[in-house]
Amino acid sequence: MSATYKVLDRTDYSESFSDLDAFALDVLVGLSERHKTLPSKYLYDDRGSELFHQITQLPEYYPTGCEIEVLQRHKDAIQELTKGEQFNLVELGAGFGKKTKILLDHFTQSGCQVRYVPIDISEAATKDLVEACAKEYPDLEVDGVVSDYFAGLKYLNNRYDCRDFVIFLGSSIGNLTAAQARVFLRNLWNCLEHRDIVLIGFDLKKDIELLLSAYNDKQGITAEFNFNLLRRINRELGGNFDITKFRHFGTYDVFSGGMESYLVSLENQEVFIDYISRSFSFAPWEPIHTEYSYKYLIEDIERLASDTGFTIIQHLIEDRKFFADSIWRVNKPGNDS
Numbered sequence: 001m002s003a004t005y006k007v008l009d010r011t012d013y014s015e016s017f018s019d020l021d022a023f024a025l026d027v028l029v030g031l032s033e034r035h036k037t038l039p040s041k042y043l044y045d046d047r048g049s050e051l052f053h054q055i056t057q058l059p060e061y062y063p064t065g066c067e068i069e070v071l072q073r074h075k076d077a078i079q080e081l082t083k084g085e086q087f088n089l090v091e092l093g094a095g096f097g098k099k100t101k102i103l104l105d106h107f108t109q110s111g112c113q114v115r116y117v118p119i120d121i122s123e124a125a126t127k128d129l130v131e132a133c134a135k136e137y138p139d140l141e142v143d144g145v146v147s148d149y150f151a152g153l154k155y156l157n158n159r160y161d162c163r164d165f166v167i168f169l170g171s172s173i174g175n176l177t178a179a180q181a182r183v184f185l186r187n188l189w190n191c192l193e194h195r196d197i198v199l200i201g202f203d204l205k206k207d208i209e210l211l212l213s214a215y216n217d218k219q220g221i222t223a224e225f226n227f228n229l230l231r232r233i234n235r236e237l238g239g240n241f242d243i244t245k246f247r248h249f250g251t252y253d254v255f256s257g258g259m260e261s262y263l264v265s266l267e268n269q270e271v272f273i274d275y276i277s278r279s280f281s282f283a284p285w286e287p288i289h290t291e292y293s294y295k296y297l298i299e300d301i302e303r304l305a306s307d308t309g310f311t312i313i314q315h316l317i318e319d320r321k322f323f324a325d326s327i328w329r330v331n332k333p334g335n336d337s
Contacts, residue, residue, distance in 0.1 A: 049122040051224055052225060070325050093170070100169065115141045118142075172201070197313070202326055204321055246263045
């Protein structure tokens, strides 16, 4: 079977300006705010994706092991949802695909009619994953897509006429605020068809010390993951951030239920970004917000599904109740159940 990937461009979907222009605009807007911020999606360039992969291997970072346990234990139940039909296993933010291979192993060994479609913004990660799948699953069709999630899904809908089983593993949904999560999931609902299935990973609320340890690892890889965003601005937009003049800080907001990551200026400084011809002033101890990672209760998950047009099929919960993979079905008005 074939194993390929495609980098989507403006001939595949409509874009008003380039990705670099969008990056520059987001940096301009974010650093011009009274409370400076940079969108977390820009953490995940090729280098950022590699650093995040390293984070998932850390002993402090519990979500990976928790989700592996869930997928191993419930792979039969997950397969039963496909009802023996041909389907696309679509992975949003596939990265290096370690956890997904639990499902791919099971599906291919069970003779499922499955096509694997990893969608990721990192070309390097997608290329490596597609090549690895070609070696490990020579009979599996793999159709990788390098793009943002929704452009990838729209491209997919125009390419194949079969059911989609979308997986969004890890705790990536937690990078979005409550409002952003609803917008994201409604956009996902719009891109899918009635009876399509989604499986979404949710990090559950738990002991705060465990959270703080996971997001402030002793090796400093989480800090480097955040610093890479400043290095990316330097590299792609001609910025002159001095990384040594910032420190990483991760904390938990007990009101919002979210871990929050910041890069904090250590002194008075000016940073110039050539691409947008602007300087930005930083006071001592002034933060740049870089990432949220919200934690959920089961009732939060159920409300989120109901508010965005999905019906919950099942929650798959890890033994310590640290993590859940929640399986939802797409409901479109005017269609039979």
